Amino acid sequence: MTHSRFARTAGWLALPCLVAAGLLAWYVTRDPASPFEAEQAARFDPALVSRGEYVARLSDCVACHSLPGGKPFAGGLEMATPLGAIHATNVTPDRDTGIGHYSLADFDRAVRHGVAPGGRRLYPAMPYPSYAKLSDDDVRALYAFFMKGVQPAQQANLASDIPWPLNMRWPIALWNGLFAANTPYAAKPDQDAQWNRGAYIVQGPGHCGSCHTPRGLAFNEKALDESGKPFLAGALLDGWYAPSLRADHNTGLGRWSEAEIVQFLKTGRNRHAVVYGSMTEAFNNSTQFMSDDDLAAIGRYLKSLPGDPQRDGTPWQYQAESVAAKLDNPGAHTYVTRCASCHGLDGKGQAEWMPPLAGATSALAKESASAINITLNGSQRIVAAGLPDAYRMPAFREQLSDREIAEVLSFVRGAWGNHGGAVGAQAVGTLRGHTDPASSSPIVLHMR
Amino acid sequence: MELRINQKTYEVEADADTPLLWVIRDDLGLTGTKYGCGLAQCGACSVLVDGSVVRACVTPVAGVVGREVTTIEAIEADSVGKRVVAAWVEHQVAQCGYCQSGQVMAATALLKHTPNPSDAQIDAAMVNLCRCGTYNAIHAAVHDLAAQQEGA
Ligand code: FES
Ligand code: FES
Numbered sequence: 001m002t003h004s005r006f007a008r009t010a011g012w013l014a015l016p017c018l019v020a021a022g023l024l025a026w027y028v029t030r031d032p033a034s035p036f037e038a039e040q041a042a043r044f045d046p047a048l049v050s051r052g053e054y055v056a057r058l059s060d061c062v063a064c065h066s067l068p069g070g071k072p073f074a075g076g077l078e079m080a081t082p083l084g085a086i087h088a089t090n091v092t093p094d095r096d097t098g099i100g101h102y103s104l105a106d107f108d109r110a111v112r113h114g115v116a117p118g119g120r121r122l123y124p125a126m127p128y129p130s131y132a133k134l135s136d137d138d139v140r141a142l143y144a145f146f147m148k149g150v151q152p153a154q155q156a157n158l159a160s161d162i163p164w165p166l167n168m169r170w171p172i173a174l175w176n177g178l179f180a181a182n183t184p185y186a187a188k189p190d191q192d193a194q195w196n197r198g199a200y201i202v203q204g205p206g207h208c209g210s211c212h213t214p215r216g217l218a219f220n221e222k223a224l225d226e227s228g229k230p231f232l233a234g235a236l237l238d239g240w241y242a243p244s245l246r247a248d249h250n251t252g253l254g255r256w257s258e259a260e261i262v263q264f265l266k267t268g269r270n271r272h273a274v275v276y277g278s279m280t281e282a283f284n285n286s287t288q289f290m291s292d293d294d295l296a297a298i299g300r301y302l303k304s305l306p307g308d309p310q311r312d313g314t315p316w317q318y319q320a321e322s323v324a325a326k327l328d329n330p331g332a333h334t335y336v337t338r339c340a341s342c343h344g345l346d347g348k349g350q351a352e353w354m355p356p357l358a359g360a361t362s363a364l365a366k367e368s369a370s371a372i373n374i375t376l377n378g379s380q381r382i383v384a385a386g387l388p389d390a391y392r393m394p395a396f397r398e399q400l401s402d403r404e405i406a407e408v409l410s411f412v413r414g415a416w417g418n419h420g421g422a423v424g425a426q427a428v429g430t431l432r433g434h435t436d437p438a439s440s441s442p443i444v445l446h447m448r
Numbered sequence: 449m450e451l452r453i454n455q456k457t458y459e460v461e462a463d464a465d466t467p468l469l470w471v472i473r474d475d476l477g478l479t480g481t482k483y484g485c486g487l488a489q490c491g492a493c494s495v496l497v498d499g500s501v502v503r504a505c506v507t508p509v510a511g512v513v514g515r516e517v518t519t520i521e522a523i524e525a526d527s528v529g530k531r532v533v534a535a536w537v538e539h540q541v542a543q544c545g546y547c548q549s550g551q552v553m554a555a556t557a558l559l560k561h562t563p564n565p566s567d568a569q570i571d572a573a574m575v576n577l578c579r580c581g582t583y584n585a586i587h588a589a590v591h592d593l594a595a596q597q598e599g600a
Contacts, residue, residue, distance in 0.1 A: 341488040
């Protein structure tokens with residue numbers, strides 16, 4: 001009697017559990033709907049392919065899916081994640097090792113929803129939470145480009161280093177449900193066409209937030225559009241501080257005009273800054289190829305994002321400083337002998353060629369990672385319109401000790417009105433270890 | 449663009465971001481100024497711009513338009529420069545000589561701004577590299593000059 005009641009109760013309990021498990025299994029392995037389900041991508045006219053090429057530039061696909069010296073889009077880039085390294089895949093139209101067998105709907109599900117054929121979830125290192133906002137037209141064009149504009153390359157994908165059970169992919173579906181957008185960008189009717197175009201590029205293909213928006217506990221971007229205050233508010237990632245792209249006076253674009261944003265994205269430099277760190281790649285491979293109209297739209301949209309004076313701190317103002325009178329300060333001494341030739345005794349740099357350190361984000365942000373990283377490792381080559389840059393920040397890793405770098409950066413971050421705060425030798429030592437290509441735990445600097 | 453170098457006016461055609469060093473050496477043939485590293489690390493390319501020392505390899509030429517550039521070729525036309533060269537000869541500073549035009553520039557700029565520099569000021573200003581290791585001779589020469597009175 002008791003036994004059978006127990007069995008009956010257990011049965012009643014088990015049923016909803018089974019149903020829930022079934023629903024869960026369905027949810028995490030299901031193929032999301034694609035508007036292209038019934039579409040046979042029969043014709044790839046050249047105009048569509050070249051438009052797709054432009055969308056690929058906007059989206060900077062090449063940054064991850066190509067390796068320098070490798071076949072375009074054959075994959076291979078190693079990306080460090082907290083769980084282990086993963087590798088970008090072959091997205092050439094090769095049928096065996098690439099995506100040659102993908103239908104338009106398959107392609108759409110991978111790009112906008114992070115789901116490969118068979119329901120396998122992609123890691124969100126692929127910025128599909130942003131690409132979800134791509135328009136149907138752009139996805140169709142992108143597909144045409146990858147099928148007809150890219151040479152098939154036979155190159156097998158590399159397995160990830162993530163160990164079992166962490167390498168199970170289904171929980172990503174739950175993460176997607178919580179954090180990823182799942183509808184294309186919808187134009188805001190109260191804004192004009194230029195603003196909306198800028199918003200589309202920034203939030204969607206440009207995936208600016210992947211680096212510039214701070215992330216939450218689940219490594220999710222805290223906001224995916226301008227409705228959230230953390231959107232593009234600046235974030236620490238891969239040993240660099242990606243500054244705010246909002247109108248923050250110190251750490252953002254508050255002092256930049258729309259035209260200066262355009263100039264920066266088109267030529268890699270303006271009177272405030274020169275691209276460095278991970279932005280060098282975004283510039284070399286993506287932003288310089290954007291049309292003037294699109295860059296203007298980006299400038300317009302970014303300048304519409306308000307700053308947050310509370311987060312940003314006291315607005316920076318230039319203050320003259322006699323470096324020569326401070327030579328007993330070891331940081332000032334190092335500055336005069338190592339830095340001043342380019343950045344100037346007055347900290348103002350040289351026009352748009354050598355960036356000013358007075359008022360620089362890296363000298364005003366409390367995160368000192370960018371200042372340390374660029375000093376240790378120098379800048380990568382900037383190639384604008386096919387021409388390599390004339391001037392580059394050299395690496396001081398071999399020339400200056402942790403203490404010397406800490407001293408000179410503390411000086412810079414306190415001179416000319418800068419108020420980023422002192423840098424400790426320990427922070428320099430940590431980043432030195434992480435960014436040393438010979439170390440066993442390097443930060444792979446090319447994450448997105 | 450129009451450049452003023454050693455009291456002469458030159459008309460040069462160059463991109464705005466061309467390093468001043470290339471213009472001086474390749475376009476104008478003033479090869480006394482040397483190329484060492486191209487990265488602001490060695491000082492071999494030092495010249496004076498409005499009396500202050502700059503490293504010509506990291507000076508975009510557009511930045512010196514309308515300013516007065518002095519290279520080693522004309523350094524003795526400057527009274528301080530003349531004294532520096534005399535001290536260099538007296539101390540027999542140069543060994544191979546490759547770095548020395550830059551060293552003379554650095555010393556001249558220092559003494560123009562600070563006629564009687566302290567040892568600390570000398571150390572902070574005389575940071576150009578010398579592969580031959582003439583640092584002691586350089587220091588002795590500048591030390592001598594620092595003790596002299598202008599015009600002495
Ligand atoms: S060549 Fe200019 S500093 Fe070395
Ligand atoms: S004298 Fe030879 S490098 Fe200085």
